[in-house]
Amino acid sequence: MTSPFGLAATTGMGSLPGDDFTEWTKYVLDAVTIPFVPELPARPYGDMLSRSMALLLELAGDLQPAGWRLTGGSDPRASMDQRRARSLLQQDLDTLEEVADGYTGPLKIQSTGPWTLAATVELPRGDKVLADHGARRDLAEGLAHGLEQHVAEVRRRVPGADLVVQLDEPALPAVLAGAVPTASGWSKHRSVDGPDAVELLSQVIEAVAPAITLVHCCAARPPIEVFRKAGAGGVAVDVAQLTEAAWEQIALAVEAGTVLYAGVVPTTGPIPNQEQAATTLVRRWRELGLDPELLKQVVITPGCGLAGSPSRADAQARLELLRKTAEVVGEKAEE
Structure with missing residues (x-):
């Protein structure tokens, strides 16, 4: 199944820091390819x-x-x-x-x-x-x-x-x-x-x-099979948390046409560059023997919500990294 979002798609998981809904809404309409309605739990x-x-x-x-x-x-x-x-x-x-x-x-x-x-x-x-x-x-x-x-x-x-x-x-x-x-x-x-x-x-x-x-679901072993059987068109996970068994379930889901929303940008700590952010996803994709063309259809996201970011600037930097990371993932799929 072809992703409905095209190549190099990006989005956030919803939550963001601060309390200015208007400014965040304006920002996400331009910052990611799948804009989202912000959730601001500080309010x-x-x-x-x-x-x-x-x-x-x-x-x-x-x-x-x-x-x-x-x-x-x-x-x-x-x-x-x-x-x-x-x-x-x-x-x-x-x-x-x-x-x-x-x-x-x-x-x-x-x-x-x-x-x-x-x-x-x-x-x-x-x-x-x-x-x-x-x-x-x-x-x-x-x-x-x-x-x-x-x-x-x-x-x-x-x-x-x-x-x-x-x-x-x-x-x-x-x-x-x-x-x-x-x-x-x-x-x-x-x-x-x-x-x-x-x-x-x-x-x-x-x-x-x-x-x-x-x-x-950001768990180490998200119940991917339950999500698929329930009719979800996509699953969103934190790539850094996943167990071997979880990756095997993701492989089955992707091959069956489920869209993977891959949380590759960490929500806290040092902000990696795009090469570092893409590494785990690309490596596991190759280890699982998945079709490189399917990798191009993965939606790139933060690992989870960004409400815990220490500042608006930090959250924005992580969101802005998504597009660069998606481009790297697309390039790696061609190698």
Whole structure:
């Protein structure tokens, strides 16, 4: 399968430092080939979970000291926190509509995936949604419906955009392994099997069709097979973290037509040059015997979000390195 983004494609994972949404939106529209709607967790209600809770139009929740909690009601007015999160999201969409006026091309939006949401958000009685089969199904349905409406609204505001939807699932490996702590901290929630994981994830992916979808997970062994079976068109990983087994799963996915979003630029520490950033990806590609032509279709990204960058300048330098790295990867594919 040919990548829908062409050669030397680049994007960010979503989160960025600071609180100036307007300036970051202007910047990413020019800095990467797949612009993305910035997530700025330095702002109140600007973090990944709050953005996703804002999408849950059929479920109410509030923000406790321990994090987000469902309140058990279906009336959105039951949660001041949720209304504030929604208000911020709407303000950002107003800004996006203005800044991206006339834009045509791919545009990526991000949301927490259903399993990470279930492993993070609490039930009214205090344990994670993950503990309750019915509640986690309701949460996934609410997310699917809310994200479907969100996609439609972004399309309306930026009609020239070809939408890409990224689902962030950092907690899914722990969910599958039965490693998510219970509220008491003395035990773990029961593991979820692969078919169940696929079912809820695919429900969300199907809701946003025909938008291009990818699932982002920075773990050492991201569940690539679950992502593929759920219907994700792409997988986003941190190349520096991957185990041998993970690379084998990626090889199978790439050969089956899945787009790889390769996190090759580190999010912290010294900034490498483009040759250094491309090295691990190119070396592993060759070791796995993958078709060099497929390497040209890899989307080059940072290893993860950049909200932890010490400054705007640092985050920009890492984003600007992406294009140079993508060019090097393309050249290496020709060798």
